[in-house]
Amino acid sequence: MDPYKTIISCTNQKGGCAKTTTAVNLATSLAEGNPSMGIPPAKVLLIDLDPQGNASTSFGVDKRLDVPTVYDLLMQPSDGTLNVHDYLIGPDILTDEMQRAFKNMNQDSRIPPRLKVENLYLLPSNIRLSGAEIELATKLGRETRLREALAPVMDDFDHIIIDTPPSLGLLTINALAASNWILVPVQAEYYALEGMSQLMNSIRLIQKRVNNHLKLFGIAVTMYTPQSKLSAFVEGEVRKHFGEDVFQTVIPRLMSIAEAPKDGAPVVLLKKPTKRNKGSKQYWGLAKEAHQRILARRAEYGVNPESVLRREAIERGDPEHIWDDIED
Ligand SMILES: Nc1ncnc2c1ncn2[C@@H]1O[C@H](COP(=O)(O)OP(=O)(O)OP(=O)(O)O)[C@@H](O)[C@H]1O
Ligand SMILES: [Mg+2]
Secondary structure (H helix, E strand, O other), rough: OOOEEEEEOOOOOOOOOOOHHHHHHHHHHHHEEEHHHHHHOOOOOEEEOOOOOOHHHHHOOOOOOOOOOHHHHHHHOOOOOOOOOHHHHHHHHHHHHHHHHHHHOOOOOOOOOOOOOOOEEEHHHHHHHEEEEEEEOOOOOOHHHHHHHHHHHHHHHOOEEEEEEOOOOOOHHHHHHHOOOEEEEEEOOOOOOOOHHHHHHHHHHEEEEOOOOOEEEEEEOOOOOOHHHHHHHHHHHHHHHHHEEOOOOEEEEEEEEHHHHHOOOOHHHHHOOOOHHHHHHHHHHHHHHHHHHOOOHHHOOOOOOOHHHHHHHHHHHOOOHHHOOOOO
């Protein structure tokens, strides 16, 4: 695994701290890109590694039991015969699912033209994955099954983002073994810091035993209540302990963010990132910071890999000039 690759696990064993919301919005905005913010579009794979399947439902994807999911990939025989691409929901179907979900919830409204994705692929999950922790326990290479499954498609995506369950069990270990980076969302509330030292210890263990490429990508303060002394206190403590690792962008607690999954799409797609739409604006701000960190990491390793989207466009024979204003 190349150390500069962008494979980010969104992880915190604490429940409900916005892991899924952050993973989904980050994956979507990095895929979509925003030239005025200096974010080029990118080919992104979002992996739902949580049996709750919340990342899948965030796009209105129906968690039926009969669809192939990440579970099948983890359980495959060790000859690695399954092809990840056969398990992905591509941008066209993802767009259909989002639009269908929006129409179901908003019968009288027109589907917003913004409600589409182009470069985003989802590896879905459902409740079958809940058996994986126990089933994996007796399997050979149980910690690195995801990494092995992803190896053949590593060069097919610019970025891979993994949403993990609220535990430090085998599923999360598989995510961290397959990642270069860990993004930790921290809810701006009193108990947020409890559990952080356990999480940091687990990261150190994974670095030592399974994946020495794993590094902290950043800590995102989420669900921040403006005017709340408690939120300000928690943010201050997080910054005091983790310094530069904490993203400048803070995600506020807002109905627009909480309600977005009901409309079948992440808030960064549903709402334009304007002053009035603070939820979308802040998640786009986080994506901008994330992109800058990705560039810094590549510079550190002295590599500037060609964008997968650009390579594919050239292979298709698309005119190259369309890339001029969106490349870095
Ligand atoms: N900034 C926010 N403002 C308001 N509600 C939010 C915000 N971020 C997330 N939520 C809501 O809080 C709940 C928990 O968020 P989310 O599912 O992203 O957390 P999680 O860490 O993935 O949870 P779990 O540990 O169960 O996987 C969800 O209902 C989500 O819609
Ligand atoms: Mg979640």
